[in-house]
Amino acid sequence: xxxxxxxxxxxxxxxxxxxxxxxxxxxxxxxxxxxxxxxxxxxxxxxxxxxxxxxxxxxxxxxxxxxxxxxxxxxxxxxxxxxxxxxxxxxxxxxxxxxxxxxxxxxxxxxxxxxxxxxxxxxxxxxxxxxxxxxxxxxxxxxxxxxxxxxxxxxxxxxxxxxxxxxxxxxxxxxxxxxxxxxxxxxxxxxxxxxxxxxxxxxxxxxxxxxxxxxxxxxxxxxxxxxxxxxxxxxxxxxxxxxxxxxxxxxxxxxxxxxxxxxxxxxxxxxxxxxxxxxxxxxxxxxxxxxxxxxxxxxxxxxxxxxxxxxxxxxxxxxxxxxxxxxxxxxxxxxxxxxxxxxxxxxxxxxxxxx
Amino acid sequence: xxxxxxxxxxxxxxxxxxxxxxxxxxxxxxxxxxxxxxxxxxxxxxxxxxxxxxxxxxxxxxxxxxxxxxxxxxxxxxxxxxxxxxxxxxxxxxxxxxxxxxxxxxxxxxxxxxxxxxxxxxxxxxxxxxxxxxxxxxxxxxxxxxxxxxxxxxxxxxxxxxxxxxxxxxxxxxxxxxxxxxxxxxxxxxxxxxxxxxxxxxxxxxxxxxxxxxxxxxxxxxxxxxxxxxxxxxxxxxxxxxxxxxxxxxxxxxxxxxxxxxxxxxxxxxxxxxxxxxxxx
Numbered sequence: 001x002x003x004x005x006x007x008x009x010x011x012x013x014x015x016x017x018x019x020x021x022x023x024x025x026x027x028x029x030x031x032x033x034x035x036x037x038x039x040x041x042x043x044x045x046x047x048x049x050x051x052x053x054x055x056x057x058x059x060x061x062x063x064x065x066x067x068x069x070x071x072x073x074x075x076x077x078x079x080x081x082x083x084x085x086x087x088x089x090x091x092x093x094x095x096x097x098x099x100x101x102x103x104x105x106x107x108x109x110x111x112x113x114x115x116x117x118x119x120x121x122x123x124x125x126x127x128x129x130x131x132x133x134x135x136x137x138x139x140x141x142x143x144x145x146x147x148x149x150x151x152x153x154x155x156x157x158x159x160x161x162x163x164x165x166x167x168x169x170x171x172x173x174x175x176x177x178x179x180x181x182x183x184x185x186x187x188x189x190x191x192x193x194x195x196x197x198x199x200x201x202x203x204x205x206x207x208x209x210x211x212x213x214x215x216x217x218x219x220x221x222x223x224x225x226x227x228x229x230x231x232x233x234x235x236x237x238x239x240x241x242x243x244x245x246x247x248x249x250x251x252x253x254x255x256x257x258x259x260x261x262x263x264x265x266x267x268x269x270x271x272x273x274x275x276x277x278x279x280x281x282x283x284x285x286x287x288x289x290x291x292x293x294x295x296x297x298x299x300x301x302x303x304x305x306x307x308x309x310x311x312x313x314x315x316x317x318x319x320x321x322x323x324x325x326x327x328x329x330x331x332x333x334x335x336x337x338x339x340x341x342x343x344x345x346x347x348x349x350x351x352x353x354x355x
Numbered sequence: 356x357x358x359x360x361x362x363x364x365x366x367x368x369x370x371x372x373x374x375x376x377x378x379x380x381x382x383x384x385x386x387x388x389x390x391x392x393x394x395x396x397x398x399x400x401x402x403x404x405x406x407x408x409x410x411x412x413x414x415x416x417x418x419x420x421x422x423x424x425x426x427x428x429x430x431x432x433x434x435x436x437x438x439x440x441x442x443x444x445x446x447x448x449x450x451x452x453x454x455x456x457x458x459x460x461x462x463x464x465x466x467x468x469x470x471x472x473x474x475x476x477x478x479x480x481x482x483x484x485x486x487x488x489x490x491x492x493x494x495x496x497x498x499x500x501x502x503x504x505x506x507x508x509x510x511x512x513x514x515x516x517x518x519x520x521x522x523x524x525x526x527x528x529x530x531x532x533x534x535x536x537x538x539x540x541x542x543x544x545x546x547x548x549x550x551x552x553x554x555x556x557x558x559x560x561x562x563x564x565x566x567x568x569x570x571x572x573x574x575x576x577x578x579x580x581x582x583x584x585x586x587x588x589x590x591x592x593x594x595x596x597x598x599x600x601x602x603x604x605x606x607x608x609x610x611x612x613x614x615x616x617x618x619x620x621x622x623x624x625x626x627x628x629x630x631x632x633x634x635x636x
Contacts, residue, residue, distance in 0.1 A: 202494075202495075203494045206493060206494050206495065206496055207494055210492075210493025210500065210504075211483060211486050211488060211493055213493065214476055214480050214483070215480065215483055217469065217471070217472060218469045218472070221469040221471055221472065224431060224451070225468070226469075227431075227452050228451055228455055228463075229455060229460075229480050229481050229483060229543065229547055230452050230453075230455030230456045230483060231483060232450075232452045233452070
């Protein structure tokens with residue numbers, strides 16, 4: 001039971017971090033203390049936190065390297081945007097519309113994740129990484145040539161151009177191939193994004209301490225032993241992948257509904273790698289690390305604006321330094337000793353006080 | 356050791372089982388079982404029958420194919436030839452997971468625990484198919500989750516208690532000493548509620564007193580759970596002490612089967628594996 005309480009402590013630390021983060025930035029932006037550029041970054045920061053938590057489920061907990069996460073995010077983003085457009089007349093409340101769009105985006109991304117997962121999860125290691133990368137690119141290119149419009153008869157799809165949608169007068173196109181989705185009604189709010197982040201954290205953290213989560217980790221640690229305990233490898237790998245895909249989709253919806261325009265090109269290989277960097281830098285399997293890394297690295301390019309042309313160069317150097325520092329045994333020991341000292345002083349003082 | 360040798364009786368094949376298991380169905384029966392790796396005939400004509408509560412031994416020199424047989428029985432390898440009947444059911448085309456659900460559990464020669472998980476979690480993974488709640492209950496901690504987790508927690512501690520390991524429940528499995536890891540593997544295998552337990556060198560790396568304790572525990576497990584146990588072991592004291600029937604393997608073929616005393620006095624076995632007293636010094 002002692003172990004359970006450690007896990008629960010870790011879980012509550014993460015909820016605490018998110019809530020403190022929310023209170024600070026919500027009050028800062030209400031007080032007008034935030035610059036416009038940083039204010040605009042708030043929702044993307046939370047979205048990337050969700051993406052990092054979601055990818056951590058696949059990379060850290062299930063132990064499979066996936067490089068196509070941005071593709072799943074884009075499935076969510078575009079289906080969510082289309083859903084929000086269609087629902088604009090039916091559901092007047094923007095909050096409810098956002099909620100339904102997130103749900104639809106998550107379901108679509110989950111379905112695509114399931115379809116990709118069936119062939120992909122037969123592979124291991126490097127091969128799996130390469131094939132997920134390929135699927136990510138396939139999704140991007142498919143979205144690049146899809147046209148979706150809506151009129152009173154319902155949704156129209158085309159793979160050719162806008163004209164071939166054959167929209168009735170009064171209808172309008174939502175997704176225009178490489179030009180992406182335009183004229184989006186910005187539904188996303190910082191609060192909604194934070195709520196989604198907490199829901200995602202609850203799901204992932206509960207999952208880890210449940211029957212399914214244990215099975216997923218057992219397969220990661222020792223596949224043959226897991227099979228000998230009667231666990232179906234494909235079933236649990238697929239479960240982790242689909243849940244992760246649905247979360248990425250939900251994050252995508254919040255991301256898509258935060259801008260007036262989104263293009264498929266945004267969700268390319270670089271975005272997948274960026275999310276993987278958050279996970280790796282925060283520590284694989286470490287959700288707290290993922291949250292912090294996603295937050296800091298999303299604002300970092302903004303903070304480095306003063307370096308002008310050398311901005312991305314400095315960004316790369318920062319990444320390398322952090323990587324080296326977090327993997328340095330001596331540094332780890334030094335930090336551990338320092339923490340022990342601080343704790344020791346505290347308990348020492350308490351001891352004196354008791355006397 | 357004062358031990359009464361069990362009388363072995365023939366079943367309607369060239370195999371035999373302990374007399375007390377005669378009325379019950381055979382837990383395992385293999386016919387003409389064999390496997391090839393490329394051109395190498397690793398195991399051939401492996402025929403064995405196990406009674407419902409039999410403790411059987413599988414011995415032989417290194418490379419004789421003992422672990423390969425365990426891997427075939429649990430479908431880590433698919434056999435090239437022959438049949439494996441488990442409780443009268445043909446296991447043809449089953450996956451390792453299905454074999455576990457059908458009633459065979461095993462331990463491994465090179466320990467395969469879930470190192471980063473706790474001792475209790477390792478046992479709970481063994482209990483996996485006997486914990487009844489689904490994904491939604493787990494994700495949102497519905498009442499069923501709490502009920503079933505409490506029940507499986509108690510079940511896990513009870514199983515760990517067989518080896519007096521209940522106090523280690525919260526420890527990381529990889530941090531346990533070697534002997535405890537071996538014992539944990541047996542507990543995890545028992546948690547799947549098998550009818551047949553396969554132990555691959557359970558006494559490897561144990562000292563004489565630990566081995567003695569293990570022997571008592573293996574017997575206790577058989578008596579308490581009423582299951583069949585087959586073990587691979589090089590420690591002849593353990594094999595001769597607890598096994599009711601022994602099969603000796605050499606170059607992938609059975610060269611002798613019988614009671615411990617029959618095996619000990621079989622000239623072929625002495626030649627291939629046991630050696631004479633003189634050689635042993």
